[in-house]
Amino acid sequence: MAHxxxxxxxxxxxxxxxxxxxxxxxxxxxxxxxxxxxxxDGADRTIAIPASVLxxxxxxxxxxxxxxxxxxxxxxxxxxxxALIPGKGTIELRMYDPVLxxxxxxxxxxxxxxxRDMKTGGSGDNTDNTEFxxxxxxxxxxxxxxxxxxxxxxxxxxxKNVNFQTKNVTTEG
Amino acid sequence: MKIKGAKxxxxxxxxxxxxxxxxxxxxxxxxxxxxxxxxxxxxxxSNLPISQxxxxxxxxPADFVPDEPLEVRVDSPTQDRFVARAGQxxxxxxxxxxAQLTRMLNQLKxxxxxxxxxxxxxxxxxxxxxxxxxxxxxxxxxxxxxxxxFATAR
Numbered sequence: 001m002a003h004x005x006x007x008x009x010x011x012x013x014x015x016x017x018x019x020x021x022x023x024x025x026x027x028x029x030x031x032x033x034x035x036x037x038x039x040x041d042g043a044d045r046t047i048a049i050p051a052s053v054l055x056x057x058x059x060x061x062x063x064x065x066x067x068x069x070x071x072x073x074x075x076x077x078x079x080x081x082x083a084l085i086p087g088k089g090t091i092e093l094r095m096y097d098p099v100l101x102x103x104x105x106x107x108x109x110x111x112x113x114x115x116r117d118m119k120t121g122g123s124g125d126n127t128d129n130t131e132f133x134x135x136x137x138x139x140x141x142x143x144x145x146x147x148x149x150x151x152x153x154x155x156x157x158x159x160k161n162v163n164f165q166t167k168n169v170t171t172e173g
Numbered sequence: 174m175k176i177k178g179a180k181x182x183x184x185x186x187x188x189x190x191x192x193x194x195x196x197x198x199x200x201x202x203x204x205x206x207x208x209x210x211x212x213x214x215x216x217x218x219s220n221l222p223i224s225q226x227x228x229x230x231x232x233x234p235a236d237f238v239p240d241e242p243l244e245v246r247v248d249s250p251t252q253d254r255f256v257a258r259a260g261q262x263x264x265x266x267x268x269x270x271x272a273q274l275t276r277m278l279n280q281l282k283x284x285x286x287x288x289x290x291x292x293x294x295x296x297x298x299x300x301x302x303x304x305x306x307x308x309x310x311x312x313x314x315x316x317x318x319x320x321x322x323f324a325t326a327r
Binding site: 018031049057141144145161 | 193197198200201204207214216217298300301302303306308311314315323325326
């Protein structure tokens, strides 16, 4: 007697998740490459910067120093300037230190601009950095009296490339 | 006769992929939340940040031809507005300042002075707010000037 062919076992098909994982892996690699995670340029995000329509992106952030500028103590025209200095963290840079009888801000700008000797010329650690730039991140409600000393100090340090950081506002906004 | 059922076919389902997908999804959401793509900020650049009047400093070379100065005086009668004077015209907004500076630039061009030979000097009073200065600065750039700087405070 011929055997009757039995019913085949019930088969539950599972979805193939391999393409899903491939796409998710691609997305993760994309976000890892384009996102900036943990990069601190010293910008004080609590400062309300002014808005502008025009503006350019700075690509060489490695050769730039971000100066956070706020209104200084009442009764003086001295601004409150902070910056992230490599090796020192975020420090305040005063216009003039009466104890040291020097200008920490001017010294810092000269250090970046002219090297360790803070003078024109030299080689190695004293090489002049003509492409050095500063980025001013100022409080939009700060008076010009607080910005002017900073600009004068930058001119004194022979820093010609000064940039003002602004919020990008589109005209269609 | 005992009818024997078909031999059950066992398919090898492989490792369970569900935890892997969960972990990958968490990583993806983490990356999306902590990363920031091109921040919504940019920069107004200047190569001549401040112009100081008066004597002193390194003397220019003998054949140096100074740029044509164009002063924009900025005052703030109240904290919430500014008044800018360019030429004989007085304006109170960035747009009107842009229009006025554009007219002035066209006049200079008609007189044979190119934009890169004109130095716009924004001369603010001490109490003018930074945001108004940026507005005036941007107005000069939008008008087509390439050299814009600030003067020492009045």
